[in-house]
Amino acid sequence: MPGETRLSVRNLRKSFGTHEVLKGISMDAQDGDVISVLGASGSGKSTFLRCINLLETPSGGEVWVDGEQIRMLHGRSGSRPASRAQVDHIRSELGMVFQGFNLWSHMTILQNVIEGPVHVLKRPKAECIAEAEELLAKVGIADKRHAYPAHLSGGQQQRAAIARSLAMKPKVMLFDEPTSALDPELVGEVLRVMRALAEEGMTMLVVTHEMSFARNVSNRVVFMRDGIIDSSGAPEDMFGAGASPAFRQFIGHFGNPQ
């Protein structure tokens, strides 16, 4: 339902050795929010995303997914999740799309898409196949369902990866620079799929360098700098008169987005 908090992050911290990458990040995503996370490389935006589903273990702070807090143990030797089973459960509710697609290369596209629903959610296979075929049609690669990932273009692989995440019926989708590894002519097909998802009301957190997506599709823009949130707000404000000096300088490198 709109207005419900799907994702809540409180004072999230992450250090690699003595280097503090995240210095206390707080953010909420309501149902249907599409939040673009922008920032220069090294600003911590990918680490932030990876801490949400514990691909990186946060050093401190809280992550809540749909009202459930990920329980962490913080000891002298570092932090770790209190329950692996809870982490697996939370992860199954968070879709993640990677910069490098990361499709399983020994499985066909259809097998990639049904793998999670069949083996993680333990749903009937026939039902999962029917849904997977719908999803593949939706992202425009139904004809590739029996091909292996290596036989697809980058844009097709990324659309398949999105379908694989969607098959889990996630509560929030995390995108980690989903178009950064693509040839320029393939970026558009992936962005179109993401835009369609946003319009359907999917809650999305998108780390990206695509200024046009941030400005035209997302309803909130978060600008990270040196492990903190420098500024955030509606795209009209962020890209308009309300921009912070640092953000103004940052988008200056990209030219004026349309």
Added chain:
Amino acid sequence: MTLFELLGLGGKGWGAFLLLATATTLAVTATALAIGAVAGAAIAAAKLSGSVPLRLIGHVYTTVFRGVPELLIIYLIYFGGSSGLTAVGRWLGYDGFLGLPSFAAGALAVGIISGAYQAEVFRGAFHAIPRGELEAAMAIGMPRRLRFRRIIVPQVLRFAIPGLGNVWQLSLKDSALVSVTGLVELMRASQIASGSTRQYFLFYIVGGALYLILTSLSDRVFNTAERRANRSMSASTIGGA
């Protein structure tokens, strides 16, 4: 006797004897490879684990069994095993010498050595799995066991095939050393045949040829397996239905 009679399958010919010995060689090697697969998988897992003692055990195993002559291992298992068995027999009230069956001892010895090489093959294969694919499995919520079964094992097997082909050839040749225990495999059979007939050239060349036939046939098997396992990676089946 003519060449034909010497190698004939019936009568005074040695053909059937040599073919049976070839089958024994194949059986010893196959058993050794299976034993080595179990040992190798366990040792590879130990070497890849986060536990320091386990990693040390794995390291010691691969260092020892790759670094000591195969023949010594075979002697160690066969005679060491037999004297152990004899001691157990004496304790149970049996006074005679109890020998370990030469097939079992030989297969075990070659298997242990093969395990050291297979461990390295499996470890290399594990490292060949793209990290991102493992992350994708975690991100979708796969528990560790499921990740192992669905993502890691199939890919390790695929990447391990060429290396396993090499280990198979090594083990096939190591199996010749098992002849010292008296097991009549191809090496021992060539010795017996050539000694009995004084046709040393003939029977050692025939024995060598039979080894070559075994290795080249198994090479084909492994090549086919590799091609099949990699069909998802090759560009030759684009769009495949």
